Structure formats: C-alpha cells, structure tokens
Amino acid sequence: MTVELRRDDLHASVCDPESASMNFLNEVAARFPDAISLAAGRPYDGFHSTDELPRYLATYLAHLAALGLTHEQRERQLLQYGRTNGYLGALIARMLVVDEDISVPERAVMVTSGCQEAMVIALRGLCARPQDVVLAVEPCYVGLTGAARLLGVEVVPVPESADGLDPETVPAVVAAVRAAGRRPRALYVVPSFANPSGASMPVAARRRLLEVAAETGLLILEDDPYGLFGLDDEPRPTLKALDTGGHVVYLGSFAKSCFPGARVGFLVADQTVVAADGGRTLLAEELSSVKSLLTVNTSPVAQAVIGGFLVEAGCSLRAAGKEKTAFYRGNLRTLLAALQRHFGDDPRVRWNAPAGGFFAVVDVPLTADEAMLETSGRDYGVLWTPMSFFYAPGSGGGRRSIRLSCSALPPDRVEEGVRRLAELVRDRAVPA
Template sequence: RGQRIKFIYALPNFQNPTGRSMSLARRRRLVELASQSGIPIVEDDPYGELRFEGQHLPTLKSLDTDGLVIYLGTFSKILAPGFRLGWIVAGQEAMEALLHGKQPSDLHTGMAQQMATYEVARDGFVDTHVERIKAFYKERRDVMLQAIEEHFPPEAHYTRPGGGLFVWAELERHIDTRELLLDAIQDKVAFVPGQGFHPDRSGTNTMRLNFSNVPPDQLREGIRRLGHAIQRRMARSEPLDRSVSI
C-alpha cells in the first residue's frame, strides 16, 4: 500500500508449487486489470506445453492488445533440464531494456546449446519429444494420485493437475511438514515443505510433490512410505482439542 506496482508476475499454467491453472475468465480479467492500470505482466510459462488433460487455454500474451505482457518460455522443461535456454516475447521497448540488463550479467547465452537446440527444433523433434514426455508425466501423475488416495489419511487434501510436474498436498493443521520431512528422510523419501512458498511463512502443513523424474514403481513405494510417515506423525502430534475426558 502506498507503493507503485512495477509489474505483475503470473504463472497461469500448472503453477509451481500447486499445479493449479488460471481459468480463462481469470486470465481475461487479469489482462483487463493490467490494461486499465498500465501495469505490465510477466507471464512465466515453463509448463504450458505439458498439458496432458483438458483443453489448452490461451496465453495472457495472446489476450493482450496493449503490449503489456512479457511472455517467458523455456526449453528446460520440454527438451532437457540441463539446457537453461529460454525465449521472450515482448514489445521492442521491453526487449531493449531486457537486453541491457542481460548483457552485463553474462554477455550472451552459450552458443553451443543454442545451436544444439536449433538443430533438434527445426526438424520437429521437440514436438515429438513433448508428446512423448506428456504421456510419461500423465502416467506418473496417475500413479501418484492413486497412491495418495490409498496411503494418505482421509483428512489430506491435494490437487489433481491436468499437466505440469507437481501435486500440492495439505495435511491437518497440526502437522508440520518440516518435521515430517525429517521423518520421511529416514525412509529415504523427500519432498518440499510448503512453508517456503508462503511469503508470510504460513502453510506449515503443506507440501509439494514432484512426479516427473521417478519411475511408477518407485512413486508407489515412495508415497506408501510417506503415507506411513504421516500416520506416525499424526499419532505423535494429535491436537489438544481432540483429547477426550473419561
């Protein structure tokens, strides 16, 4: 309050960490608000190509008629994680400012990875590869959701993303997932506690689960172990208001 908003940062498709997507109505409303206020939007879309369920929704950039949206894409999620190579779609004024900021930081992006990406993109390999990894990710998402339903307590809530890489889970309020992580590590299972994604340091009972890089059998076993760790943690940290006097 009392400060000028410089830009709006938005991740409309399969947002990290929740895996949720912005509806078409909300996309249109956000672009409308930006137009009314003259505030630019930085649209970060690393997961938009990884939709394996439902219909593709238009980018904020495609809804923008005022040149206020700066669109960011990346090859790291659709080609190779080690290729930290992306692209920007923006107006000339924004591009010039971005170039002035980039050149002093790294001079230019490495030519070898640019040339390699160009070669595999121009012959259609990237499009074929994306379809293949979408099938992999859908299978693994399905396995994770099925295992969560089987092994997590009924009090747990979790997202069912139609694409991307992440499932977001919320446990009962008295479960601290930072402490749960220490338990899970003993069973050789890891996840990302959700508190770090909250600016106000709330969300202590939340967690981000990634299904992208683990084979289905390991996913099933990992979620089974995590579910047991949750049950043990719940047994040790029952809230006081659940106590019963006899």
Template sequence: MLIEQDYSMYTEEDHSTWASLVNRHLTENLSLTSKEYQNGFDLLRLEGNDKVANIPSLSEKLKEVSGWKLIPVTGLIPTKDFFYQLINKEYPVTVYCRKPEELDFSELPDIFHDIYGHIPLLTNEKFFRFLTKFSILALKYAEDPMAVEFLGRLYWYTFEMGVIWEGGELKPYGGAIVTSKTEIENLNSKETSIYPFDIHHILNTPYNPYALQSQYFAVRSFDELFYSLEDLEEQLIKNLVYTSQTSQVPEHHNIKLNTALSTNFKNVIGFLNDIQFKFPKAVSLAAGQPDESYFKIDEINEYFESYIDYLESKSNQSRDKIANSVGQYAKTQGIINEILCEFLRKDENITVKEHQVIVTVGAQEAFAVITATLCNREEDVILMEDPTYIGLGSFSKTFDYETDYVGTSDTGIDLEALEEKILAHRERKKNVKLVYVIPDHQNPSGASMPVDKRLSLLRLAEKYNFYIIEDSVYNSFTYLDKTLPTLKSLDKFRRVLFVTSFSKSVFPGLRVGLVVADQQVMGTDGNVISLAHEMVKVKASLTNSTPTITQAILGGLLLRQDYSLSKYNYEKLQSYRNKLNTTLECLDKYIGSFTSTWASDISWNRPKGGFFLSLKVPFELSDAEVVKCAEDFEVIICPMAYFHQKGGGKNEIRLTFSNLTPQEIETAISRLAKYLEASIAVRSQGAKADAK
C-alpha cells in the same frame, strides 16, 4: 658473514674435540651411511684427520673433483645469499668448532657438521644438480617467508635428513642424520614412519630440528630426487594459495554481506540437496526435475549439424567457417531468434518478430533482465502469487527490489486481492509495475488459471498500467486433449512479457530460455523506444550473450522437428500423464482408503498437467519433520511453506513425480503414508494426554 679461516684461533681443546668427532664418525656412523655418501667421503680422503679441517685445502680437493668450492663463514647467512652461493657452486662452511660438552649435539652450525655431513655429497653430480635446481627456485621465492618455510621442509628432509633405498635397506645420506649415531638408530625404530618420497607430502610436513625425527621420506635414487623438482613449483604455489597454516590466515574478513542475505533468506534447494545426500536411500517427492531418460544427449551433435546446415543454406561461406563462427562472441539478443519466432507461432500461437525475442540463460535470467530493465527500487513494486516459484522472489530480494504477494486458489491468483494490493500501494505512492504469474499447472500448487480469469487479469493490467510476467514453463505439459491459451496469445493490449524455458521440454543443461517483449515504452529522455532493445542492454551487462553452442543445439532440434516440440515431447508427455495418474492412484490407495480413520483430515488436489500437486495434512511441517521423514521413513518431502512468503503452507506438502518411475512413486507414497499415519498417531496421543 664471509671471512678467511684463521687457523690459529683453534685451541688444543678444539683439535681434541674435532678428533673425537671424526673418530666416532669413522667407527660408528660411516659404515651405516649410503654408498653415495661413502663414495664422496673416499674421494675427498676425509678419514683419519686429527686436526680441525683446513677449509682452503679441502676446497681445492673438492674443486678438482666436482668444481665446487668452500667459503668460510661465521655462522648462518641470509637465505637469499645462501641459495645464491649454491647456484654458483659455492658452499658456506662455518669456521666455529663445537665445544666438548656439545659432542652429541650442537644447536649452532659448526665446521664438523658442514664438512662431514654435507661436503661428501657435493662430489655427486646427480645430487648437486638437484641442489642447484632447488636453489634456483628457492632464490626466486626467497622474499616470501611462507615459501621459505615450505621449501625449508624439502631442504630438511633431503639435505639434512635424507634417506635412500640401497639393496632393500634404508641408508642415510643427509648431513644431519649421517653425523648422528642416535638419529641413524632412530631410522630403524618401529615407532618411526618411512614414507615414499612425495613433494606434496613433504611440503605439508613440519619438522623439529631439536628432536629425533618421527618420519623420513625415502628416495630410490638421486635421479628420482632430481626429477621430483619438476612438480615442485606447482605444488609450492598450491600450498601458498591454499595454505593450511591457519595462524597466517584471518578467521574472517571484515566485509559485510548484502543485508538481503539474512537468516530469512531461504536456501530451499540447498537444504533439500543436503537431505538427499545424507539419506541416499530415501526416495524424493521433492525435486521437480524432468525425466532424464528423455534427454537424448547422444543426439545433440546431430542437432548442431542441422543448425550448421541451416546457416550454410543461407550463406556463401565455407562450412568450417560457419561452424567456427558459432563459437565466437555473438549477438546479445540471440542467434536463433528467427527459428524461435516460428516455434512460438506453431506451439504457443504467439506471433512476434525476431527483434522482439531475447534468448536468455534459462528463465531465471529472463526474470532478472525484465526486473532490472523496468523497475526503479524507490518507486516500483513487483506482485507475485503466494505461494509461488522462488526464482523471481529470490532475485528481487537479493537485489533489493520491493515485492509483495497475493493469495491464490485452485484457479490461480486472487484477482480481487490483486486489485486491493494495487490500490494499497498507490496509497503509499508506490507503483505496481510487474505482476508475476504461472497460469498453467503452477509450481508449487499445480493450479491452473481458467480462460475467463486470464482475460480478467489482462483487463486489470490495462486498467492499472502494469506488465504481467507470464511464466509458461509448464503450459506444454497439459495432460488434457487441449491446452489453455497462453496469456500472451490473448494479449491484444501487449501487457504480457512471455517467459519460457527449454529446461523441461528439452533438458535443463541446455540453459536456454526466452522473453517475448513486443512493447514500446517511454524512455528516460521522453522518446518512445523498444522495450526489447532496452532489455538487450541489460542482458549485455549480465551475461553478454546466451551460450551460442547450446542455442545452435536448440535451433537444430527445432529445425529437425519442423519448429514444433509437440511430436518430440509426445512420448514424454504420455509418461508424465501416467506418472501423475500413478501418483493419484497411490494416494487413493495408501491414504484415501483410510479417510474414515487416521487420514480423515488429509486431502489433495488433482491437477491436469505439470509436475506438482499439493497435499494438506492436519499438522505443521518443519525442517525437522523433513529430516525425520527422510531418516525414519526413507522418503523426502517438500513443505509448501518453502514457497509461501506470508506464512502460509505450514500444513501442506508439495509432491512431485516427474523424475520417478511408477515403482518409485508407489514406494514413495506408501512410505509417505506410513510417515503421516505415525505422525498423526503421535499428535493424537499427545492431545489425549493433555486432555487428561
């Protein structure tokens, strides 16, 4: 509260206490303070005063020196008022004088602390510029208690407990420390920490005003103090957003997750990534990544330019305008559809029109668009191979689409079991709308579907009125002289939705895939409409469009390769073939050589393409076994159970070789063999002990 200083209220005891405080300050403290403080002290002629200071008289002196004036108050004033006064070069001074028993410390603000502690620095232009700029920001956040808490720390470690380097020595300038001999001595204690002046550190360092300080933050000049405020608001906002004050933040919010994200929701990729991180020396036979030595990232600018050349040849616009237009929002359906149609004709023997192709963000978005366009949650079922790649299954589970699974063999999906499932769901008044298959070098098993079985599947689709999602990511990675025809190339009934991605054939960071949807369907209004057109509507609600820059890169690559990736991937294909052969040779060498002893119950398939093969072992594999194998034998494995939805695959391992060198493959297989031999031996000993 603002008042007039009633000088008559001070008693002889007050004057005596004042004189004692001033004398002690002059004889014990002053010489130990900073030169900046001492200069202000001298300018205001504060020495030798044996009566309580006259605030109006001292205010006149201060105003002559620096333009500041003193405002008498009864005690602490509201935060907002305090900083408003500082902005206007008004400093509040408490009229209360501490009692004799409070000579060493007064919990309440008092006139001696305000005048001898703070007023001298109000003569220093650099310091009061800092104080004014600080106050402007503090006033801006004065209504936020948390912000006031953080800013109070900066005020405390400068205006109250500030220290500065002078001639290689630490000197105090803050009001609380210059008026306390004990605090000055504490500054040089071995137990005290001296930190460089750092706004982030200060805002995150609480303080105790009733105890000797355990740390101080030293500036090298008041210029440093002033310029430190340039980052203050940015640091303050970060602290307000990411506050470490857990008492202010609830431990959790009362918002329930999608019930599909239950304990049964498998985060296989996350688990295997964690294993790789924890055991960096382990060689991974689990990650189905393409070989990054073939990515040719340094050529993507050339591909982009080739695509711009292509557009320029078809346009009257300037090259710059054409190139910049590629960065603009674009057609949801895609901008390279014409190029992709020619690619599909050449490499996949699929003939479609531009409007029947949708460019997607990888294959995963393709699955999402197909499902969301075609399936009604209350009526429809999606059937998938078991085991299978987890992409479509995870999406369907997350968004509550009903799925069911059909067993497989080394020739793909079991068609007899598929037909039984369809009929069983019809008994439930449910309609099988989609059947998802990977007919070529399946992930995870490596199995391929022969041509006669492909034709039979197409006939079933026509008979029972469902669509087949053909995931054809691995079709081009066939290590025989001739690839099998895709389901779509055989599809005279237009029952196949062809999905592929360029993650394996080019590189995953491209994030470009496609859907071929050449079907006509019945709309909700009874009219016949284009399925692709309806899918574009759904895609628009998911991603708006596939990134045009990566589309342009892919388009340019295909143009430079005459619309085919066959020659582009030839060397890569030979490398993968050699890696598969190396894997099989190593399995024969390190495991197959011991089939008469410990490896008698171990077997594996011999795929003709893709990135995967399956190994059967005579014991079940848990997450704990994966960890043990990585930790003790330095090889990471992937249980096939991760890809089974009906409880199978517990004694099978998916092996992948695609991103390993031949030397790494041999190391990994030899380590795997040691793990298997040791695990089988332990179980054999346990069985013998049980028999006894």
C-alpha cells in the same frame, strides 16, 4: 592472519531464507541418496542422452548453411562471443506461432541463460526506482522471489485460489501498494499448472486478468514452463496469446521440453519503448543492456544444440514432446491415484487434483518443516518439499502442507514414495 568477514556485512541474498531452503533440500537429498525423492521437480532422465548432442549441432549448422552463412561465419557464430540477445529469435518466434498462436517479431525475443536469467533481466529492467515493487502470486516459485531479493526489489504477495490467481484480488493489492507510496510495476504469474501449487487459471480468468492489467497499468510477467503437460488436450491459451494490448512479457524455457543442462531460456518483450527524443524500440532490445552486463551473451554452443532440436521438431515443441507429455500425464495420474489409495480414508489429509504439470499439494496433520523432512528422509526413505518454502518468511503459510513432484521418477517409484509418505503421516501425525 586470514581475512574474516562478518556475515551480516554481506548482502541479504547470501543468507536468504529461501535460497537456504533450496540448499537444504539438496543437502538432504545428498545425505539420503537411497530415499525416493518426491521433491525434485526436474525432468525425467530417460528422455535425455548425450548421444543426441552431435546430431543437434550438425542439424543447426546445416540450417545456418541453408540460410547462406559461410563456413567461417558458422564457425564464428558458435565459437566466438555472440549477439547479446542471441541467435534463435527467428526459430523461437516461429515456435510460438506454431505451438501457442503468439505472433511477435524475432527482435522481440531475447535468448537467456535459462529462464532464471530472464526473470532477473525483466525485474532489473522494469524496477528502476527504490519505491518500485513487483506483485507475485503466493505461494510463489522461489526463483522469482529470490531473484527479486537479489536485486533489492520488494515482492508483494497476491494470494492464490484453488483455480490459480483470482484477477479480482489484484486491484485491491495494487491500490494498497500505491496508497503506501510505492509503484507496482509488474505481476508475476504461472497460469498453467503452477509451481508449487499445480493450480491453473480458467480461460475466463485469464481474459479478466488482462483487463485488470489494462485497468491498473500493470505489466504481467507470464512464466510458462509446464503448459505443454496438461492431462488432456483442452486448449489453454497463454496470456500472451490472448494479449492484444501489449501487457504481457512472456518467459519461457527449454528445460522441460528439451533438457535442462543446455540452460537456454527466453524472454519475449514486444512492448514499445519511447525515448526522450522520440525514438522507438522494443523492450527486448532495451533489456539487452542489462543482459550484456550480466552474462554478455547466452552460450552460442548451447543455443546451437537447442536450435538443432527446434529445426528437427519443425519448430513445434508440442509435436516433438508427445512422448514426454504422455509420460508426465501418466505420472500425475499415478500420483493422484496413489494419494487416493493411501490417504483416501484419512479425513485429516487433503490434496488438490491438478489438471496437468509436475506438482500436487497435500495438507497433512503434522508440521511439515525441515526437521520433519530430515526425519522423513532418514527413517522413511522419502523426500518432499515443505510448502512453507514458497511463502514469505515469517508468514506462517504452508506450515502443514507439502509439495509432491512426480516428474523425475518412473511410475512405480512414485507409488512407493506415496506409500512411504503414508507411513510417516500415520506415525508422526499430531493428535487433533
């Protein structure tokens, strides 16, 4: 007789509602392959080619040779187990100076297997006690909330405004958490063009959030996957660039700027850690113990590909990504124009107008749940993401809102997707 396990004896993350929701999106997309997906937040396929991989590898190997590594050392670096925190610290540190005016030592950089691993490592390292919690802007990227639940770390939501996180809401949440006997360790936020909302914090609010972090003793986990893709060239300094007190742990990724298949992200943690004997290290160095037990090290071959990309780009993603930025700007403008064209006369439908990024949120006169998404894919040929997926289970948040993504499609398909969505709303709207 084969072994049977009770599902309720497995860890809660196995049947986590948000993980299930992401799986559901993949299943719906597989069932309706001809539907236009305004749900997928991935980069546009036209910017990636396997033909580039040998060149990036050759460029990186030449870079290592220029640094004085012998042939045997170069072979070992790519083909053997590698340094836990990775080999790209110097290149990433240079990139941060060039693109973001962030100055950190290379030993403050940990190279991770995608930004998702960086989140897991940061949460595991910072949340040491059962009463430790992490605050997160809501609606929130499910990768963060899912990682927290995988680790058994409670996420306390901080509501987002139209302009992103309002710093003045944070102290009250911190006080309530502490009054309940728990310890708030960090606040997760995406200041620029957030996923899922598209909201972006004004510079004054970013400065104020750093003040609040100092006043409340919080670290900030800043996730910045979309900062390169503003609709204009207006300076939007990262929290890390504005941070003079060491309050920000910066999470980054090459998924959008280079390509996601490399699965290379990074964590910048330059906070000083003081041991009982007075020894002093950087947080990134301390967190290497977590990473070593999680993935041992990030693939050296994948690092080499990204390293070659950085060398060719002169360590500037902004300079190398101008074509991508122009494309995503055009697609977001196409999305917003299509919403105006197809919904502008319908007072029941409202949407925001992000200043950049991949996403917009639309409030619709229907229940935007899994059943309606199934109907949308089957009968109308268009997919989207229910905003309820980005709120705490049972909260009721986002019940009549959807997230639209414009990143993965050519502009004409974005336009057609919105037209199909308009048909769905006209046919399925709930009477007022």
